[in-house]
Amino acid sequence: MSWDWSTITAISSVVGVVGGLVSVVFLILQIRRNAMAIEGSTVQALMSFEKDVFALMADNADTYIKGCASTSKLTAVDRLKFERIVGAQMSLTYSAFVQFEQRLIDDEVWDAYFNALKNYMKAPGFRASWTSMENNYPKSFRTVVNGGLPSQNMS
Numbered sequence: 001m002s003w004d005w006s007t008i009t010a011i012s013s014v015v016g017v018v019g020g021l022v023s024v025v026f027l028i029l030q031i032r033r034n035a036m037a038i039e040g041s042t043v044q045a046l047m048s049f050e051k052d053v054f055a056l057m058a059d060n061a062d063t064y065i066k067g068c069a070s071t072s073k074l075t076a077v078d079r080l081k082f083e084r085i086v087g088a089q090m091s092l093t094y095s096a097f098v099q100f101e102q103r104l105i106d107d108e109v110w111d112a113y114f115n116a117l118k119n120y121m122k123a124p125g126f127r128a129s130w131t132s133m134e135n136n137y138p139k140s141f142r143t144v145v146n147g148g149l150p151s152q153n154m155s
Helices: 005-059 061-069 076-101 107-121 124-136 139-147
Strands: none
Touching: 005 061, 005 076, 005 107, 061 076, 061 124, 076 107, 076 124, 076 139, 107 124, 107 139, 124 139
C-alpha cells in the first residue's frame, strides 16, 4: 500500500474527529457528574437548615403548638418566638424555592418542601403569621405560596 499525503491527511482527519468526539463525550460525563455533585451539596445544605428549623420548633414546642392554634392567646414574648419560628420555616421553604428555580434541586425535592409547607399552612396561627410577614419575601415566592395553597379562613 502506498502512503501519499492525501491518505495521511485523510487518516489524520478521521483520528482528529474521533478524538474530538471522545473529548465531547468526556466533557458531557464530567458536566453530568458536576451537576449531580452540586445538587447533592444543595440538598445537604437544605437538610442542614431544616435540622436547625426543627430544633427551633422542638426547643419552643409549647409556644409553637399554641401559636399554630391561634396567635391571639400568645404573650408578646411567645408571639415573637412563634413568628420567628414561622419565619425560619418560610425562609427554609424560600431557600428550597430558589434552588428549585435555579434547577439546583429536582422536582421531587421541591415537592417535599412545598408539601410540608402546605401542611403547616393548615394551622390558622401559622397562616396568620405568614400573612403578616409575606411582604418580606419576593413576589415570585409569595405567588407560589399563596396560589398553591387552598384559601383558608383566617379567624
